[in-house]
Structures are given as structure tokens and as C-alpha cells.
Amino acid sequence: MPLRFTTAGESHGPALVSLLEGMPAGVPLLADDVNTELARRQQGYGRGRRMQIETDRIEFLSGVRAGETLGSPISMLVRNSDWKNWMEIMDPAPREADTDGLRKRHVTRVRPGHADLTGLLKYDRSDARDILERASARETTARVAAGAICKVLLREVGVRIGSHLVHLGGIDAARPDVLPEDLNAASDASPLRTLDAQAEARMIERIDAAKKEGNTLGGICEVVVTGLPVGLGSHVSWDTRIDGRLGQAMLSIPAVKGVEVGLGFETARRTGAEVHDEIEAAPGRTRAGHVRRRTNRAGGTEGGMTTGEELVIRVAMKPISTLMRPLGTVDMATGQAAQAVAERSDVTAVPAMGVIAESMAAFVLANALLEKFGGDSLPETQRNLNAYLARLDERVDR
Ligand SMILES: Cc1cc2nc3c(=O)[nH]c(=O)nc-3n(C[C@H](O)[C@H](O)[C@H](O)COP(=O)(O)O)c2cc1C
Numbered sequence: 001m002p003l004r005f006t007t008a009g010e011s012h013g014p015a016l017v018s019l020l021e022g023m024p025a026g027v028p029l030l031a032d033d034v035n036t037e038l039a040r041r042q043q044g045y046g047r048g049r050r051m052q053i054e055t056d057r058i059e060f061l062s063g064v065r066a067g068e069t070l071g072s073p074i075s076m077l078v079r080n081s082d083w084k085n086w087m088e089i090m091d092p093a094p095r096e097a098d099t100d101g102l103r104k105r106h107v108t109r110v111r112p113g114h115a116d117l118t119g120l121l122k123y124d125r126s127d128a129r130d131i132l133e134r135a136s137a138r139e140t141t142a143r144v145a146a147g148a149i150c151k152v153l154l155r156e157v158g159v160r161i162g163s164h165l166v167h168l169g170g171i172d173a174a175r176p177d178v179l180p181e182d183l184n185a186a187s188d189a190s191p192l193r194t195l196d197a198q199a200e201a202r203m204i205e206r207i208d209a210a211k212k213e214g215n216t217l218g219g220i221c222e223v224v225v226t227g228l229p230v231g232l233g234s235h236v237s238w239d240t241r242i243d244g245r246l247g248q249a250m251l252s253i254p255a256v257k258g259v260e261v262g263l264g265f266e267t268a269r270r271t272g273a274e275v276h277d278e279i280e281a282a283p284g285r286t287r288a289g290h291v292r293r294r295t296n297r298a299g300g301t302e303g304g305m306t307t308g309e310e311l312v313i314r315v316a317m318k319p320i321s322t323l324m325r326p327l328g329t330v331d332m333a334t335g336q337a338a339q340a341v342a343e344r345s346d347v348t349a350v351p352a353m354g355v356i357a358e359s360m361a362a363f364v365l366a367n368a369l370l371e372k373f374g375g376d377s378l379p380e381t382q383r384n385l386n387a388y389l390a391r392l393d394e395r396v397d398r
């Protein structure tokens, strides 16, 4: 059964829903495994007031019993604390005060860079709130909930996912050659989820300055996955390649505009000898049998399959599109030039984006893992994986 997930919920509606199907039975799972990830997504210097209103926590509605998954669809509910302030505005029933498809806090001065204008035209709406409520990255809470469960499955087969911020608003963070063993323990200790304390101080100043100017900032996070076996994904078809699947997942995150695997764009500037990773016999057993790469410029994929090396993806996020010093636009109610609506907003959300990117990577990789090893229960998946690893062990005569 393929692993799939879907989410539902408007940003200021009563709740978000996350539905994950295809998870094997017997995966140990507590609400806290998910809540910890939701709390990580809420962190980060530069976020707006909304994050102070919310304390995201899930309720399991199905699929989990006595601390283990059942193999049935797992549904989770996350209530929006802010809803109480929006009940009238988000009321599903028509209200007398509604006129011309508009109600209180309607949005017609559409924001450049958000989904307001394109969605309003495509869905033939007059209030861009009908669009922005769902385009909002509030939805990523439900993604992180599903991703948290995928992370637990991956952890049970020795795969770990972490991330750190490597760039913010024009300032690079130095990346250590050797990353900390527990990457997230180190990056989560920083208000920007970066490993470079000096750069962090300058980034914080930059965020404060942008806020004062009514401006916003973007940045880049690096996602690192360790413990993957060789051979997740496949070269055989365009849509089975793991790098392509990861790219799609990353680009589906609101405001993400670029993804690199390994050296990424830099590979285009170098020669073959400077790009490709030489292969050598490994002294012990690796996640690719008895071979390894001398370097990992490929970032853990070749031929659309995992190589057994670390998977390294960099994800670029544009600056937030709601500016407190608004950009020029058209008021769609009048057709006149106007300034875009300036709602409460984040100055930057790059640290949160890193956590969302981890979750999306977890889903793609858990899906590819189950595709290759199957299993209706976790022990069955583990047995199948171990049989494959044992076979890899036999492959190179030593
Ligand atoms: C964690 C996170 C928080 C965000 N916060 C805001 C915000 O406060 N204000 C805003 O205008 N956009 C915010 N965005 C970006 C918008 O959701 C995004 O730009 C919009 O959906 C349009 O999609 P696009 O940028 O991919 O074209 C956020 C994105 C993420 C990932």
C-alpha cells in the first residue's frame, strides 16, 4: 500500500486535519512524538504574533492504539487557538452582513507574491480571504504532523533527519565540515536554527532592521539525512527518481523557490573530475554493502536512487510577501491603484521552513522505503530491509 497523506483546514478556521495512510502496524507512536515536531516548527526569531497565540498539539482521531500504529489511516486534529477571534469571519453559514460576496476583513488589495490575485482570478472569488486562508503556511502544521510519524518509522530503521539554516537575508552561516552527531539538538538550540553563532548575531540584527523598515527576508536551510540504505527511488521512470520526488516535495512548501541536491547549481560550474565522487572499498559494512564514496558532492543520490551516503538538500525560501510597508497593487474591488493589504505577518520564517522541509523529506523517504521493503507491520519491514542489507553484504568479495 503506498504511503499517502493529505491535509485540510483554513488558517483561521476551527482546526487543521492531517490524514496519513499506509503506515505499517506496530510503529511505536505517542502524541508527544508529533507535538515535539509541531513545537519545533513554531520556533524561530522573526515570526509574527500568530505564533504566540498558537500552541500546536494533536489529538489522534484514528489509527493509533496503546502507543502503536494499527496499520489503519492515522488522522490527527490540531485546533487553531486563533479561531475564537475569527468565528464570525470564518463562519461557514451565510450572514446578513455579507454583501457582494464580501464580509468583514475582506481582502481586495491583493498582495504581490502571495496567492491572493492568482487564486482570486482562478477561483472567480471577490474576497481574496477565500484563497489566502488555505494558501497560508498554517497548513504546514498538518504536514509536519504527518512527517513526524514518517520520522518515527525512519528512526526505527536507523534513518535520521535534521536541518540547519545556512543563509538568511544576504548573510551566510559557516557550515562545519563535520556536522554535529545530533544535528537538530544543535540547531534547535539557536533562535535561527543555525550552527554559526557569529552569523546568527548579524542575522538577528538584519531581521530587526527589516522589521523596522516594514520589510521581509528569505533564506536557505540544509536538510541532512543519515542512515539511508542504497537504492530508495529508481532510475526507471521520471516520477520514480528520488531526487525528483524530493524536489517536488520541497517546492510544494509555500515560498520555497529553489532546491539543490548535493553541490546543486555549483556542479554546473565545475569539471567532471571536480564533481563526481570516486568510489572505494569500505573497511566495514556501509548502507551500500562494502563500498562508499570518497566525497559526497552528489549529496546522496545517483540515478534517482539513494547511494547510501548522507542525503544533503538545500532549500531556498523567498522573503515573506506581506510587507508592513506595502507594495503597489490594484484594489480588485475598484480597479484603482492601491497599496497591498498589510496584515499581521512574519518578517522571516526560514527556521520554520527547515522543519517543514525535514517533514516533507521524511514523507518522501518513508514512502520510498515502504515501496522497496513493504510490510504491513514494522517487524516485517525491518526483516525485509535486513534481508536486503545482508544481500548487499555478500555483493563485493573481500
Ligand atoms: C513557515 C512559513 C510561514 C509563512 N508566513 C508568512 C506570513 O506570515 N506572511 C506571508 O505573507 N507569507 C508567509 N509565508 C509565505 C506564504 O505562505 C507564501 O508566499 C504564499 O502561500 C504564496 O506561495 P508562493 O510564495 O509559493 O508563491 C510563510 C511561509 C512559510 C513556509
Ligand SMILES: C=C(O[C@@H]1CC(C(=O)O)=C[C@@H](OP(=O)(O)O)[C@H]1O)C(=O)O
Binding pocket: 011, 048, 049, 050, 051, 135, 136, 137, 138, 139, 141, 254, 343, 344, 345, 346
Ligand atoms: C499560522 C502560521 O503561519 C502563518 C502563515 C501565513 C501565510 O500567509 O503563509 C501568515 C501568517 O498568519 P496570520 O495572518 O494568522 O498571522 C503566519 O502566522 C503557522 O505557521 O502556523
